[in-house]
Amino acid sequence: MTDMTNKLTAKNVDVFYGEKQALKSVSIDIQDKNVTAFIGPSGCGKSTFLRCFNRMNDVIPSARVSGEIILDGVDINSDDIDPVLLRAQVGMVFQKPNPFPKSIYDNVSYGPRIHGLAAHKDDLDAIVEDSLKKAGLWAEVADRLQDQATGLSGGQQQRLCIARAIAVNPSVLLMDEPCSALDPIATAVIEDLIEGLKSRYSIIIVTHSMQQAARVSEKTAYFHLGKLVEFGDTKQIFTNPAHEQTEAYISGKIG
Amino acid sequence: MQEHISTSFDNDLNDLDAMITKIGGMVQTQLNLVLNSLEVGNDEVLNTIIETDKSIDTLEHEIFDKAVEIIALRSPHAEDLRKVMIAPRIASSNERMGDLVRNIAKRVLSIHGEGHSLPLAEEIKSLGFDVLEAVTNINDAAARNDVALALKIWESDVNIDEAYDELIKSIVQLIDQKNHDAETIRHTMFIAKNIERIGDHVTTIAELIHFRVEAKMLSDERPKLGDAQQ
Numbered sequence: 001m002t003d004m005t006n007k008l009t010a011k012n013v014d015v016f017y018g019e020k021q022a023l024k025s026v027s028i029d030i031q032d033k034n035v036t037a038f039i040g041p042s043g044c045g046k047s048t049f050l051r052c053f054n055r056m057n058d059v060i061p062s063a064r065v066s067g068e069i070i071l072d073g074v075d076i077n078s079d080d081i082d083p084v085l086l087r088a089q090v091g092m093v094f095q096k097p098n099p100f101p102k103s104i105y106d107n108v109s110y111g112p113r114i115h116g117l118a119a120h121k122d123d124l125d126a127i128v129e130d131s132l133k134k135a136g137l138w139a140e141v142a143d144r145l146q147d148q149a150t151g152l153s154g155g156q157q158q159r160l161c162i163a164r165a166i167a168v169n170p171s172v173l174l175m176d177e178p179c180s181a182l183d184p185i186a187t188a189v190i191e192d193l194i195e196g197l198k199s200r201y202s203i204i205i206v207t208h209s210m211q212q213a214a215r216v217s218e219k220t221a222y223f224h225l226g227k228l229v230e231f232g233d234t235k236q237i238f239t240n241p242a243h244e245q246t247e248a249y250i251s252g253k254i255g
Numbered sequence: 256m257q258e259h260i261s262t263s264f265d266n267d268l269n270d271l272d273a274m275i276t277k278i279g280g281m282v283q284t285q286l287n288l289v290l291n292s293l294e295v296g297n298d299e300v301l302n303t304i305i306e307t308d309k310s311i312d313t314l315e316h317e318i319f320d321k322a323v324e325i326i327a328l329r330s331p332h333a334e335d336l337r338k339v340m341i342a343p344r345i346a347s348s349n350e351r352m353g354d355l356v357r358n359i360a361k362r363v364l365s366i367h368g369e370g371h372s373l374p375l376a377e378e379i380k381s382l383g384f385d386v387l388e389a390v391t392n393i394n395d396a397a398a399r400n401d402v403a404l405a406l407k408i409w410e411s412d413v414n415i416d417e418a419y420d421e422l423i424k425s426i427v428q429l430i431d432q433k434n435h436d437a438e439t440i441r442h443t444m445f446i447a448k449n450i451e452r453i454g455d456h457v458t459t460i461a462e463l464i465h466f467r468v469e470a471k472m473l474s475d476e477r478p479k480l481g482d483a484q485q
Contacts, residue, residue, distance in 0.1 A: 210330070210332065211330055214332075238332050238333065239332075239333060239336065239337075239470065240333060240470035241333055247333045247334065248257055250332045250333055251259065251331070251332050251333055251334070251335050252259050252260050252261055252264065253257040253258060253259050253260065
C-alpha cells in the first residue's frame, strides 16, 4: 500500500535570479513513497522548484529563495541544516548522465565512503551491489565493476547515476528530465525502475514528455510562468484538467 | 476553439468531425426518404435506401480506423481524447439507426409488394417525423458541441415513447378489427418499433455529446414511460 503521508511540503516558495522572479509563491504537498511529476513549458520554473528541494539553488550566486520547504517536519533552509547531508537524503539525477570519470565501483562507493556509511571494504562492497541491484544495473556490470563508467551506454550511465544517488540512503529522489537523452528502450527501463523505486522513495520527476508524466506518476503539477497552475491526481490532470491553461498545454494547443 | 500547435493534429481531428457530420447526415437523409415513401412505396427509392446503407456501414469502419490512428499517432489528452473516444460510438449508433431505416424500407417494400398499403400511415409518419427532428437536432448538437441542445433532445425522448405507446394501442385495435392481414400488421408493428428504437439511439448520442463536453457520463435518470410500452 502506498503511504499517503506528506514527505515534503513547500509553503509560499519564491525564487529570484537577480531581479527576475522565477517562482511565485508556490505551495505544494509531496506524498511519501509516490511519484510526482512536474510539467510545464520551458522557463515555467519546474526545474527551479525541483532544485529547491535539495538546495541546489544555493550554488547559483544570483539565486535567492524564500518561503519554507519542510522535509519530514524540518525546514531545510534553516541555518543548522548542512546542505551536503541534505543532498545525501534528497538525491538528484540529472538530464544528462554524469558519471565520474572513474570505475563503475568508485562511482557508487564514493558517496557512502565520504559519508562514512561503510566501516569495512565488505560493507562498501555490499552497498555497491545493493545499490546497483536497486538501480537494475547489477546483472549488466557485476563482472566488470572496475571498468570505466564512461564506457557504459547512456541508459546504463543514467542507471549508474541512480545507483550512485541510492547508495547514500536517500528518502527522496529528484529527477530532472532523466530520460531526455535516452532512446525509447532505455527510457522504458528507467520508467520501470521508477515504478520499482517508489515503494522506497518519494520521487519527483521533471519531464517534458506528457506521456512519461502520465505513465510514471500518481500526482502531476502543472507550472506556467513561475506559478503552480494545477496540482492533482495524474489521471484527472490528463483526462479532465480543471484549468484551461493545463488543458491547452497537455493538448498541445497555443496558449 | 483553440487550435493545436500541430496543424496536422487539427486536420486529423477536423477530418474526424467531418466524418461524424457525414454519417449523421446520411442517416438523416435515409430516414427522411423512407418516411416519405411509407405511403407511396416507391420501389426505386426504397431499393436505393437499402443499397445506400452499405456506405453507412463502410463509413462507420472508417471512423473507427481514424480514431485508432489518432490515438496511436497523436496520443490525445483531455477533451481531444474524449472526442476521439466517442467518435466510434456515435458512428456505431448511426450505423444501427441506418440498419433500422433499411429494415423499415424492406418492410414497406414487402407490404406494397403484396398489393397492400401501410395502415395507420399518418400516425406512423407523425412519430417518424418527430424522430427525424430529433435526429436532425442531435446532428446539430454534435457538430456544435451544444450540450444544452443534446440534453433537451435526451429529455424529450419520453414524448416519442408516449407517441409510440399510443401507436401500438392503435395497431392492437387493428388486429381486433381484422381488416388487415397478419403479415401487414406484423410489418407495421416492426416499423413502429424501429422508429422508436432510432429515437433511443439519438439519446445515446446525446449522452456521448454530454460526456465529451462535461467529462462525465449522464446518470441513467432519463424520463421514461412505465411498463405500458414494453
